[in-house]
Amino acid sequence: MLRLSAASKRFHDDGPWVLKDIELTIPESSFFCLLGPSGCGKSTILNMIAGFEAANSGTIVLRNRPIVAPGPDRFVIFQEAGTALFSWLNVRENIEFGMRVQGRRRAERHPVVDRYLSMVGLSDHGSKFPDELSGGMKQRLQLARALALEPEILLMDEPFGALDAITRRRLQHAVRSIWRETGSTVIFVTHDIEEAIFLGTHIAVMTAGPGATIKCQMPCEVSEPRDPSNPEFGGFYKSIEELIREEIGDE
């Protein structure tokens, strides 16, 4: 379980608080969607969990250990796959990289690479370089590269925001089935209500910044298969939309 207690963040001493007293409890193996208006500080929460940024006050604790630095137990899927991937390594080598860092032997690495290559559907593209892949394939590669380390938590920062609608939907399906298969916890930042309901087991809605907090946190119990045209889905959508409208008004 990951718990943020009274976590607050500002980027300059005496500057305005970006996040104020964030309270979040993220259960193990959940698909946790963090939803909020643009610029409210969703990514900053993710960066604190990743260990890139330290909270100015409050605590962030994973399995009773405070988070102090990044580590392979929490892997980030960045929005811009093109910059996050290593352009000098081909697809296989990108996936292999983490295992090489860990000093695992070649014979041990190769089956793992094959497994995650096929899990994300890139088996035929192993020797291509990232610049030869489409946007959706780059995101799949980022996913495979992270999964190869079997992280406890996958941190996804609006990973499909830059993709076209069809590719996005295919990747949402892929991420959901990978999440089921691996049992990792996924923390998924998005400003897209439909995406959050489609994917999540839990949804937290944030208030508008500055000094944003968690407005509410709830389980997402829409029945499977999740279908936006289903009235149950639509009803849940309406109630969350209402929560967000309270924050940003009728712009």
Added chain:
Amino acid sequence: MRAAAVRTLSLLLLLALWESAGRLWLDPLQLPPPSGVAARAWDLSATGELWTHIAASLGRVIIGYAAGSAIGIVLGCFVGAVPVMRDFFSLPIRFFRSVNPLALVPLMILWFGVGELSKVILIAYLVTIVVLYNTALGIETIPADRIRAGRCFGLTGIALFVRVIVPAAAPGILTGLRLGMGFAVLVVIGAEMVGASEGIGYFILLGRQYVAIDDIFVGLLSLGVMGVLLNQVFLLIRNRLLRRYVRTILYRG
């Protein structure tokens, strides 16, 4: 294929223009046509004289370039990766970038004599600045997420530097090395025009003293060819052995 054809055409047109200018409009003594320059170059290389000068200049370029590149990469890594170093070196770099190495020739001779050392140091000086600057820039402009991804793998310190930062900065480093090579060829001539007894710069100066304009042209031509060939060798090595590191340059990835 089309690019190669256009390049050949450009070369042929240039030669045709030069040849006809030397024959039709201008005094061939003032502007010897390429055919005359080629004949003169043939004679000079047959006696070995031209090769002596080319070898002398090339040797200085290579030694100065190698030394300057090594120093430039090491310092550039510090400047690019360590914020304190960046602040520390920022003013000196801007200062020395505006001091033309040719202005340093008299000082170099007083300090290091008229021998090889002063010439090599002059080349190394300029190459160091160019490589340092581009290496530091290459590191500073690595996207933040690329380094963060490296940290997600648990990398920190030297391991992060070697496995992620250096390869990610490789396009910048290689740009510096390529520019530095061009500058080395530029500055060697200045160094050779004072107190040298061989080298293309010396040979050109000699041409002025004996009013041997065709010799001057042979010298200029040798310089240009040397620059083009060195650049080709550099690109060959880069695109064959280091291709994966320059994909962002080659394919705009």
